[in-house]
Amino acid sequence: MHNVVFVLGPPGSGKGTICAKIQENLNYVHLSAGDLLRAERQREGSEFGALIESHIRNGSIVPVEITCSLLENAMKASGDVKGFLVDGFPRNEDNLQGWNKQMEGKALVQFVLFLSCPVPICIERCLNRGQGRTDDNEESLKKRVETYNHQTFPIIEHFEKSGLVREVKSERSVDEVYADVVKVFEQDNQ
Ligand SMILES: Nc1ncnc2c1ncn2[C@@H]1O[C@H](COP(=O)(O)OP(=O)(O)O)[C@@H](O)[C@H]1O
Ligand SMILES: O=c1ccn([C@@H]2O[C@H](COP(=O)(O)OP(=O)(O)O)[C@@H](O)[C@H]2O)c(=O)[nH]1
Protein backbone atom coordinates (compact mmCIF):
# COMPACT_ATOMS: atom_id res chain seq x y z
CA MET A 1 0.00 0.00 0.00
CA HIS A 2 1.52 3.30 -1.07
CA ASN A 3 1.34 6.19 1.42
CA VAL A 4 0.37 9.32 -0.49
CA VAL A 5 0.23 13.02 0.30
CA PHE A 6 -1.54 15.09 -2.37
CA VAL A 7 0.00 18.55 -2.80
CA LEU A 8 -2.45 21.06 -4.26
CA GLY A 9 -2.62 24.81 -4.76
CA PRO A 10 -2.85 27.37 -7.55
CA PRO A 11 -0.17 27.51 -10.27
CA GLY A 12 2.87 29.26 -8.80
CA SER A 13 1.91 28.58 -5.17
CA GLY A 14 5.20 26.73 -4.67
CA LYS A 15 4.16 23.07 -4.87
CA GLY A 16 7.25 21.94 -6.79
CA THR A 17 9.65 23.99 -4.66
CA ILE A 18 8.27 22.74 -1.35
CA CYS A 19 8.00 19.12 -2.57
CA ALA A 20 11.67 19.17 -3.54
CA LYS A 21 12.59 20.25 0.00
CA ILE A 22 10.33 17.61 1.59
CA GLN A 23 11.88 14.93 -0.64
CA GLU A 24 15.37 16.07 0.37
CA ASN A 25 14.73 16.09 4.12
CA LEU A 26 11.71 13.98 5.00
CA ASN A 27 12.26 10.87 2.91
CA TYR A 28 9.21 11.18 0.67
CA VAL A 29 9.43 10.69 -3.09
CA HIS A 30 8.24 13.70 -5.12
CA LEU A 31 6.05 12.85 -8.12
CA SER A 32 5.01 15.96 -10.05
CA ALA A 33 2.08 14.99 -12.27
CA GLY A 34 2.91 17.97 -14.49
CA ASP A 35 6.54 16.85 -14.89
CA LEU A 36 5.43 13.29 -15.67
CA LEU A 37 3.07 14.63 -18.35
CA ARG A 38 5.76 16.88 -19.83
CA ALA A 39 8.13 13.89 -19.99
CA GLU A 40 5.43 11.78 -21.68
CA ARG A 41 4.81 14.63 -24.13
CA GLN A 42 8.48 14.42 -25.18
CA ARG A 43 8.71 10.61 -25.14
CA GLU A 44 9.62 9.15 -28.53
CA GLY A 45 6.58 7.34 -29.91
CA SER A 46 4.13 8.58 -27.27
CA GLU A 47 0.59 8.48 -28.63
CA PHE A 48 -0.46 11.18 -26.13
CA GLY A 49 2.11 13.87 -26.88
CA ALA A 50 -0.10 16.21 -28.88
CA LEU A 51 -3.08 15.74 -26.55
CA ILE A 52 -0.96 16.53 -23.49
CA GLU A 53 0.54 19.63 -25.14
CA SER A 54 -2.87 21.00 -26.09
CA HIS A 55 -4.16 20.58 -22.52
CA ILE A 56 -1.05 22.18 -21.03
CA ARG A 57 -1.22 25.21 -23.36
CA ASN A 58 -4.93 25.49 -22.72
CA GLY A 59 -4.62 25.10 -18.94
CA SER A 60 -7.15 22.25 -19.11
CA ILE A 61 -6.82 18.84 -17.47
CA VAL A 62 -5.46 15.71 -19.18
CA PRO A 63 -7.78 12.66 -18.89
CA VAL A 64 -7.08 10.71 -15.69
CA GLU A 65 -6.38 7.43 -17.56
CA ILE A 66 -3.14 8.98 -18.85
CA THR A 67 -2.05 10.79 -15.69
CA CYS A 68 -2.94 8.09 -13.20
CA SER A 69 -1.06 5.42 -15.17
CA LEU A 70 2.03 7.64 -15.26
CA LEU A 71 1.74 8.13 -11.49
CA GLU A 72 1.21 4.43 -10.75
CA ASN A 73 4.12 3.40 -12.96
CA ALA A 74 6.36 5.93 -11.19
CA MET A 75 5.31 4.59 -7.78
CA LYS A 76 5.98 1.01 -8.83
CA ALA A 77 9.40 2.03 -10.15
CA SER A 78 10.27 3.71 -6.83
CA GLY A 79 10.07 0.48 -4.83
CA ASP A 80 9.50 0.52 -1.08
CA VAL A 81 9.57 4.11 0.17
CA LYS A 82 8.08 6.00 3.14
CA GLY A 83 5.55 7.77 0.95
CA PHE A 84 4.87 9.77 -2.19
CA LEU A 85 4.21 13.46 -2.65
CA VAL A 86 1.73 13.56 -5.54
CA ASP A 87 2.23 17.15 -6.70
CA GLY A 88 -0.50 18.86 -8.70
CA PHE A 89 -3.01 16.00 -8.77
CA PRO A 90 -6.00 15.36 -8.51
CA ARG A 91 -7.03 18.53 -10.34
CA ASN A 92 -10.71 17.79 -11.07
CA GLU A 93 -13.57 15.36 -10.47
CA ASP A 94 -12.45 13.10 -13.36
CA ASN A 95 -9.00 12.84 -11.76
CA LEU A 96 -10.51 12.05 -8.33
CA GLN A 97 -12.90 9.39 -9.63
CA GLY A 98 -10.21 7.85 -11.79
CA TRP A 99 -7.74 7.76 -8.89
CA ASN A 100 -10.29 6.14 -6.58
CA LYS A 101 -11.06 3.49 -9.19
CA GLN A 102 -7.49 2.73 -10.31
CA MET A 103 -5.74 3.03 -6.93
CA GLU A 104 -8.31 1.42 -4.64
CA GLY A 105 -6.48 -0.92 -2.26
CA LYS A 106 -3.11 0.27 -3.60
CA ALA A 107 -2.74 3.74 -2.10
CA LEU A 108 -3.72 5.46 1.14
CA VAL A 109 -4.06 9.24 1.17
CA GLN A 110 -2.54 10.46 4.47
CA PHE A 111 -3.56 14.10 3.98
CA VAL A 112 -3.73 16.89 1.40
CA LEU A 113 -1.14 19.66 1.69
CA PHE A 114 -2.85 22.80 0.36
CA LEU A 115 -0.52 25.71 -0.44
CA SER A 116 -2.75 28.78 -0.58
CA CYS A 117 -1.44 31.95 -2.18
CA PRO A 118 -3.04 35.10 -3.65
CA VAL A 119 -3.43 34.77 -7.44
CA PRO A 120 -1.50 37.94 -8.36
CA ILE A 121 1.57 36.62 -6.51
CA CYS A 122 1.15 33.22 -8.18
CA ILE A 123 0.97 34.77 -11.64
CA GLU A 124 4.04 36.92 -10.99
CA ARG A 125 5.98 33.85 -9.85
CA CYS A 126 5.00 31.83 -12.91
CA LEU A 127 5.90 34.67 -15.29
CA ASN A 128 9.34 34.85 -13.61
CA ARG A 129 9.78 31.07 -13.35
CA GLY A 130 12.18 31.01 -16.30
CA GLN A 131 11.75 27.30 -17.09
CA GLY A 132 10.72 27.96 -20.69
CA ARG A 133 7.33 26.36 -20.16
CA THR A 134 4.67 26.72 -22.86
CA ASP A 135 2.07 27.60 -20.22
CA ASP A 136 3.90 30.31 -18.24
CA ASN A 137 2.40 33.17 -20.25
CA GLU A 138 -0.48 35.58 -19.58
CA GLU A 139 -2.95 33.77 -21.85
CA SER A 140 -2.36 30.24 -20.48
CA LEU A 141 -2.14 31.49 -16.89
CA LYS A 142 -5.55 33.13 -17.17
CA LYS A 143 -7.01 29.77 -18.20
CA ARG A 144 -5.04 27.84 -15.57
CA VAL A 145 -6.34 30.08 -12.79
CA GLU A 146 -9.87 29.66 -14.15
CA THR A 147 -9.41 25.86 -14.16
CA TYR A 148 -8.00 25.97 -10.64
CA ASN A 149 -10.87 28.07 -9.28
CA HIS A 150 -13.66 26.11 -10.96
CA GLN A 151 -12.32 22.55 -11.03
CA THR A 152 -9.45 22.09 -8.58
CA PHE A 153 -10.55 24.14 -5.58
CA PRO A 154 -13.74 22.00 -5.31
CA ILE A 155 -11.46 18.96 -4.96
CA ILE A 156 -9.73 20.63 -2.00
CA GLU A 157 -13.17 21.33 -0.52
CA HIS A 158 -14.08 17.65 -1.03
CA PHE A 159 -11.08 16.56 1.05
CA GLU A 160 -11.80 19.29 3.61
CA LYS A 161 -15.11 17.54 4.34
CA SER A 162 -13.12 14.51 5.54
CA GLY A 163 -10.78 16.71 7.60
CA LEU A 164 -7.82 15.74 5.41
CA VAL A 165 -6.67 19.22 4.32
CA ARG A 166 -3.59 20.87 5.87
CA GLU A 167 -3.43 24.47 4.60
CA VAL A 168 -0.16 26.40 4.63
CA LYS A 169 -0.13 30.00 3.41
CA SER A 170 2.62 30.20 0.81
CA GLU A 171 2.94 33.89 -0.07
CA ARG A 172 5.74 34.06 2.54
CA SER A 173 9.40 33.16 2.00
CA VAL A 174 10.28 29.58 1.06
CA ASP A 175 11.92 29.04 4.45
CA GLU A 176 8.87 30.27 6.36
CA VAL A 177 6.51 28.14 4.27
CA TYR A 178 8.74 25.10 4.58
CA ALA A 179 9.02 25.48 8.38
CA ASP A 180 5.23 25.24 8.64
CA VAL A 181 5.12 22.32 6.19
CA VAL A 182 7.58 20.37 8.36
CA LYS A 183 5.28 20.91 11.34
CA VAL A 184 2.37 19.47 9.32
CA PHE A 185 4.36 16.32 8.55
CA GLU A 186 5.55 16.01 12.15
CA GLN A 187 2.00 16.32 13.46
CA ASP A 188 0.75 13.73 10.98
CA ASN A 189 3.50 11.23 11.79
CA GLN A 190 2.84 11.29 15.52
N1 LIG B 1 7.70 31.01 -1.13
C1 LIG B 1 8.15 31.48 -2.31
N2 LIG B 1 8.54 32.77 -2.42
C2 LIG B 1 8.99 33.26 -3.61
N3 LIG B 1 9.10 32.53 -4.75
C3 LIG B 1 8.71 31.23 -4.69
C4 LIG B 1 8.23 30.63 -3.49
N4 LIG B 1 7.94 29.33 -3.75
C5 LIG B 1 8.23 29.12 -5.06
N5 LIG B 1 8.71 30.26 -5.63
C6 LIG B 1 9.11 30.45 -7.03
O1 LIG B 1 7.90 30.63 -7.75
C7 LIG B 1 7.93 29.86 -8.97
C8 LIG B 1 6.84 28.81 -8.91
O2 LIG B 1 7.19 27.85 -7.93
P1 LIG B 1 6.80 26.32 -8.16
O3 LIG B 1 7.36 25.55 -7.00
O4 LIG B 1 7.16 25.90 -9.55
O5 LIG B 1 5.18 26.40 -8.01
P2 LIG B 1 4.05 25.40 -8.51
O6 LIG B 1 4.68 24.01 -8.63
O7 LIG B 1 2.98 25.47 -7.44
O8 LIG B 1 3.60 25.95 -9.83
C9 LIG B 1 9.33 29.26 -9.06
O9 LIG B 1 10.14 30.13 -9.86
C10 LIG B 1 9.82 29.25 -7.62
O10 LIG B 1 11.23 29.40 -7.55
O1 LIG C 1 -2.59 15.92 -12.94
C1 LIG C 1 -2.33 16.80 -13.76
C2 LIG C 1 -1.24 17.71 -13.61
C3 LIG C 1 -1.00 18.66 -14.58
N1 LIG C 1 -1.80 18.72 -15.69
C4 LIG C 1 -1.53 19.68 -16.78
O2 LIG C 1 -0.21 20.19 -16.66
C5 LIG C 1 -0.25 21.62 -16.47
C6 LIG C 1 0.89 22.05 -15.57
O3 LIG C 1 0.76 21.39 -14.32
P1 LIG C 1 1.86 21.70 -13.18
O4 LIG C 1 1.40 21.03 -11.92
O5 LIG C 1 3.22 21.38 -13.68
O6 LIG C 1 1.71 23.29 -13.05
P2 LIG C 1 2.06 24.16 -11.73
O7 LIG C 1 0.81 24.18 -10.90
O8 LIG C 1 3.19 23.46 -11.07
O9 LIG C 1 2.43 25.51 -12.30
C7 LIG C 1 -1.63 21.87 -15.90
O10 LIG C 1 -2.04 23.20 -16.10
C8 LIG C 1 -2.47 20.88 -16.70
O11 LIG C 1 -2.69 21.38 -18.01
C9 LIG C 1 -2.87 17.85 -15.85
O12 LIG C 1 -3.59 17.91 -16.86
N2 LIG C 1 -3.11 16.91 -14.89
Ligand SMILES: [Mg+2]
Ligand atom coordinates in the same frame (compact mmCIF):
# COMPACT_ATOMS: atom_id res chain seq x y z
MG1 LIG D 1 4.68 22.72 -10.18
